[in-house]
Amino acid sequence: MCNRFNTRNICEINYRDIFFDANILIYLFWQTGSRQRVLENKYATIYSEILRRELSMYVNYVVLSEVVNRTLRISWEEYLDKKSLKKDKLSFKNYRNSTEGIEAQEEIAIIIKEIVFNNFEVVEDSFSKEDIEDFLEVDTLDFSDKAILKTCVDNDFVLLTHDSDYSNSEIDILTCNNSILN
Numbered sequence: 001m002c003n004r005f006n007t008r009n010i011c012e013i014n015y016r017d018i019f020f021d022a023n024i025l026i027y028l029f030w031q032t033g034s035r036q037r038v039l040e041n042k043y044a045t046i047y048s049e050i051l052r053r054e055l056s057m058y059v060n061y062v063v064l065s066e067v068v069n070r071t072l073r074i075s076w077e078e079y080l081d082k083k084s085l086k087k088d089k090l091s092f093k094n095y096r097n098s099t100e101g102i103e104a105q106e107e108i109a110i111i112i113k114e115i116v117f118n119n120f121e122v123v124e125d126s127f128s129k130e131d132i133e134d135f136l137e138v139d140t141l142d143f144s145d146k147a148i149l150k151t152c153v154d155n156d157f158v159l160l161t162h163d164s165d166y167s168n169s170e171i172d173i174l175t176c177n178n179s180i181l182n
Contacts, residue, residue: 004181005158005174007042010049017056018174019152020120021161022066025059029111030071039162042176046160058157059116060123062147068108072096075104125151141165 005013026032027043050057076095080087095101127135127147135146142165149169152159158172164179173180 002170003172005172006176006181007045010046010174013055013158013174016158017058017155018050019058019148019157019159020063021148021159021163022063022070023162024160025063025067025116026070029115030074032074039176046174046176057120058123059120060125060151062125062144064112066144067112071108072104076101123151123155140168
């Protein structure tokens with residue numbers, strides 16, 4: 001039986017290792033806009049409790065790749081809004097190679113190096129050809145989510161996520177997302 005944990009029953013997670021999904025790292029360390037502020041605050045509370053309990057925290061290459069790519073796209077979208085530009089006026093690749101894009105990439109690197117690497121362990125995943133073939137099966141999880149799920153299963157991690165795609169996954173999950181909790 002898989003457990004679902006939230007802020008009210010996080011105390012039941014004793015001596016378990018917590019694997020952070022990309023969406024949680026983004027809520028914690030990057031501003032995602034005012035409409036996400038409630039989620040940012042909820043996950044900041046969970047993060048504080050994990051730190052207080054001195055639980056081990058993990059990420060992997062897949063998560064870091066998603067974080068870098070998503071936060072850079074958020075930066076691009078914010079830049080377009082600030083300059084009142086449409087996406088067809090400044091492509092993502094042109095932004096990425098611009099002065100502003102390079103600065104954004106440097107800021108992302110600083111947060112990962114100084115915050116994530118100093119507080120999280122990085123799991124070294126090695127997926128077999130058979131694992132990757134399984135990831136290619138079409139279902140409710142995308143390719144990256146399947147790699148994260150396997151990492152959690154292989155290491156007996158509790159997954160901290162807001163991604164409702166994991167709702168039916170056979171792993172323990174810590175979340176504020178009611179669709180996962182119900």
